[in-house]
Amino acid sequence: MPPPGNGPGHDWAVESAGPPWLESALGLLGAGESEEGSRLARQLAFLLELDKAKQVLRRTYVTDGSRRENDAEHMWHATLAALVLAEHAGEAVEPTRLALMLAVHDVVEIDAGDTFIYDEAARADKVAREQQAAERIFGLLPEDQGKLFSSLWEEFEERATPTAKMAAAIDRLLPLLMNRAVEGRTWREHNITAGQVLAVNAHINEGSPRLWELARTVLEGAVEEGVLEA
């Protein structure tokens, strides 16, 4: 077999920024010499990069309380929640786009990190940090796919369409339920009061009045049982 094609003449390798063993395999397949091969190189570099979302920890605990949840787990859980809960949206939504939006919504945190929703200082520069992250990470993909992922993420962030509003509602409802399931552990660790939880999660109502009614009732019960400060 010819030696792996890692020389400076291989632009696809520079673009893909994949590990040496992957560049080597793609070189043997002639990835630098066809559009299709060049796309595959970029796609695989992106997929390996995504693995890092498994290391971005959120404040939420998994419901057996053993450890904190990570972004990959959260995006998966939210994707399935979209399929199941779409019917409770206040306005008509596109269920498939809702699911895919949630499958992608926190990828930027690979670079930007998870911003705790009760940390107002960190939230101040969140937009700039995440925009830069989106450009780098979605920029690993072939241009058309990068644009598709960016459009899903931007629609989610702008929260202007019924589908994006419902995505935001699901993104907030899940950790609220999970936190209740572990006796309000994150709230208690950070001295969060019911008033703060209600204020930060109120936009669940924009996506789904029904889910917001549920969230409020769960929170009232949490206060009554002393797992959330009034």
Added chain:
Amino acid sequence: MPPPGNGPGHDWAVESAGPPWLESALGLLGAGESEEGSRLARQLAFLLELDKAKQVLRRTYVTDGSRRENDAEHMWHATLAALVLAEHAGEAVEPTRLALMLAVHDVVEIDAGDTFIYDEAARADKVAREQQAAERIFGLLPEDQGKLFSSLWEEFEERATPTAKMAAAIDRLLPLLMNRAVEGRTWREHNITAGQVLAVNAHINEGSPRLWELARTVLEGAVEEGVLEA
């Protein structure tokens, strides 16, 4: 407020099998008295149950080698891989169904556990264990949604349609690449040879000859560099 409705008259509570705080909140919302409320109760019980997939460990390591990957992370990674790699399928596939199929494909492992693909004894009763798991877990959902999830999972398992064949290819390609990224750690831990890896993963070819060509080239490189036994 009236007391939580946990009495034996509340059939929805029996069906949903949710935790007491959730049953209580749903009772206050009158979930037992409307079809919509009853659906929500079952949907939320299902979503809380899904959290357990975050505790089902696979043999694959995350690519920084720090720990083993879990099913929730893997299903998320595979969902995004579907969106990115669908174009490399050997036959025309439905990209959205491909993504959703992969978002759901290992949910049954909450009950049935992860079956190591090189463990032939465990594979013998895999079908029966997973069928029972599907009935219980998808059975938590309202019937129409349970059927939708079951149909995605069954199509994946039967591997008869082009979409299911491509899903199987992605399901196998990802751990192969991840394992290569950590110098073949799972292969080495279990004394797996290149012949076994090729045999177990050969059906990648049914979904995507192009991805199978890539996989074989990566494996040849792994043998050459001594991270996989010939």
